[in-house]
Every structure is written in structure tokens, then in C-alpha cells.
Amino acid sequence: DTAVSQTPKYLVTQMGNDKSIKCEQNLGHDTMYWYKQDSKKFLKIMFSYNNKELIINETVPNRFSPKSPDKAHLNLHINSLELGDSAVYFCASSQEGADYGYTFGSGTRLTVV
Amino acid sequence: AQRVTQPEKLLSVFKGAPVELKCNYSYSGSPELFWYVQYSRQRLQLLLRHISRESIKGFTADLNKGETSFHLKKPFAQEEDSAMYYCALSSDSSASKIIFGSGTRLSIRP
Numbered sequence: 001d002t003a004v005s006q007t008p009k010y011l012v013t014q015m016g017n018d019k020s021i022k023c024e025q026n027l028g029h030d031t032m033y034w035y036k037q038d039s040k041k042f043l044k045i046m047f048s049y050n051n052k053e054l055i056i057n058e059t060v061p062n063r064f065s066p067k068s069p070d071k072a073h074l075n076l077h078i079n080s081l082e083l084g085d086s087a088v089y090f091c092a093s094s095q096e097g098a099d100y101g102y103t104f105g106s107g108t109r110l111t112v113v
Numbered sequence: 114a115q116r117v118t119q120p121e122k123l124l125s126v127f128k129g130a131p132v133e134l135k136c137n138y139s140y141s142g143s144p145e146l147f148w149y150v151q152y153s154r155q156r157l158q159l160l161l162r163h164i165s166r167e168s169i170k171g172f173t174a175d176l177n178k179g180e181t182s183f184h185l186k187k188p189f190a191q192e193e194d195s196a197m198y199y200c201a202l203s204s205d206s207s208a209s210k211i212i213f214g215s216g217t218r219l220s221i222r223p
Contacts, residue, residue: 004156
């Protein structure tokens with residue numbers, strides 16, 4: 001009955017590979033987000049979608065491409081993975097923008113070797 | 114520019130001692146401020162919002178617009194409070210998003 005679920009939980013892959021992370025929310029929220037948490041635990045927004053429409057793209061390399069097939073799903077595809085992409089990626093959702101706070105997924109720990 | 118500053122990377126206090134996690138913000142409008150908590154290897158959870166003026170797990174935070182601060186306080190720390198705490202601000206732009214501070218790791222010593 002998880003509100004925001006991400007898969008996979010862990011992902012270990014080699015440099016140069018392409019990988020996807022999936023996110024689904026069953027809260028009926030209109031807005032979904034991807035955040036990156038680096039090794040120093042700093043959280044930075046990457047993308048935001050509202051009702052399948054991209055509304056925030058925070059100078060993320062083109063290798064990262066979000067896809068929202070419907071408002072309950074926001075997937076993140078990463079091409080040509082680099083060592084610096086190693087991080088924990090959090091999906092989140094909110095209702096009526098960010099003012100009511102987010103509900104976060106449990107994170108996907110990506111390790112690029 | 115919108116910014117959230119948490120000056121302490123690590124705060125270590127003894128069990129039963131008071132806790133204050135500092136947060137300062139820079140924002141030109143009326144901010145919505147939050148505290149999030151992340152226990153070890155778990156998801157971030159909303160701890161409290163300033164407009165709710167609620168107390169969660171004994172924590173409170175008061176918005177001080179004059180000092181642009183939103184410090185998190187608890188009178189008596191418990192071991193289960195050990196976690197990473199993030200102060201966050203919601204912008205009021207049309208593409209609203211939450212900006213997080215760099216986080217403070219709170220460690221409660223027995």
C-alpha cells in the first residue's frame with residue numbers, strides 16, 4: 001500500500017550503460033518530482049511534472065530524460081551512465097504544487113562502476 | 114535568490130538534552146517552510162510545516178521573519194531522534210518546488 005514506490009531499490013551498473021528508474025504514486029497527486037541526493041547528502045531537484053507536463057528542468061545533462069506516461073507515473077531514463085551519476089535518486093509527489101510538502105519514495109541507490 | 118542554509122553539518126547531543134537545529138533562509142516573498150527527517154536508509158518524511166504550527170514527536174519550529182530563521186527545537190532529545198534533518202522552503206513561483214538545505218545530521222548520545 002506504498003504511497004510513492006520506486007523500482008529498483010538498488011542499481012549497480014557499468015559506465016556507458018543506459019538504465020531506467022520507475023516511480024509510481026497512488027495518492028492522486030498532480031505533481032511528481034525527481035531529486036538527486038549526492039554522497040554528501042545534499043538534495044537537489046532535477047525535474048518536476050504536473051499532469052504529465054514538464055514544468056521544471058534544473059540544468060540536468062541531456063543524458064537524463066524523464067518520461068511521464070500518466071500523472072501517476074514518472075520514470076527517469078539515464079543514457080551513457082558516468083561515475084558521477086552515482087547517487088540516491090528520490091521520486092516525490094505533491095498535491096497543488098509544493099506548498100503542502102512532498103511525499104517521497106524510498107529512493108533508488110545507483111552505483112556506477 | 115532563494116536559499117536555505119543549515120550551518121551545522123553535524124550536531125551531537127546527549128540524551129535528555131535540548132536540541133536546536135538551525136535553519137536560515139533567503140527569500141523575497143512569503144515562504145512556506147518545512148522540516149523533513151530522514152532516518153538511516155529510509156525515505157524522507159515530512160516532520161512539520163510552519164503554517165500548521167504543530168508539534169510532531171516533540172519537535173517545534175517557529176518562523177522568525179525578522180531573522181529569516183526557522184530553527185527546529187526539542188526540549189529533551191531521545192535516541193530515536195538520531196537522523197538527518199533537512200530544512201526546506203517552497204517557492205511561490207508558478208512552477209513551485211521545494212529547495213532543501215544541506216542537512217544536519219543529529220546524533221543523540223546515550
